[in-house]
Amino acid sequence: MPEIQLLSNGACSRRPSLRAPYCFRATPYDIACHAGQSAAASTTLDGIAAPDGKLTLTDDGESHSIVVSVANDRDQQQTTRRDTCNSE
Numbered sequence: 001m002p003e004i005q006l007l008s009n010g011a012c013s014r015r016p017s018l019r020a021p022y023c024f025r026a027t028p029y030d031i032a033c034h035a036g037q038s039a040a041a042s043t044t045l046d047g048i049a050a051p052d053g054k055l056t057l058t059d060d061g062e063s064h065s066i067v068v069s070v071a072n073d074r075d076q077q078q079t080t081r082r083d084t085c086n087s088e
Contacts, residue, residue: 025059029066036069043068 017034036042043050044067055066 024057026061027057027059027064029057029064031066031068033068033070036072038069039071041069041071 017032019030019032022029022031041053043053043055044065045055046064
């Protein structure tokens with residue numbers, strides 16, 4: 001099972017994140033996941049965006065980097081809370 005490290009993004013940024021090393025056969029992958037700054041999620045492999053968010057891992061022996069940005073729905077939550085409060 002891969003080791004998962006919780007990371008701090010610094011005092012100014014309170015975006016939670018994690019990083020996990022993963023091996024697909026003989027190929028190492030560095031996987032990072034963090035809270036995004038937009039309402040849309042994104043996934044990149046070696047800096048190249050995956051248009052549908054899906055990746056195909058390859059066993060080429062090279063090191064690869066995957067970054068997953070989770071959609072930020074904070075604005076949606078605040079709107080929902082306001083609507084709920086106003087409806088009572």
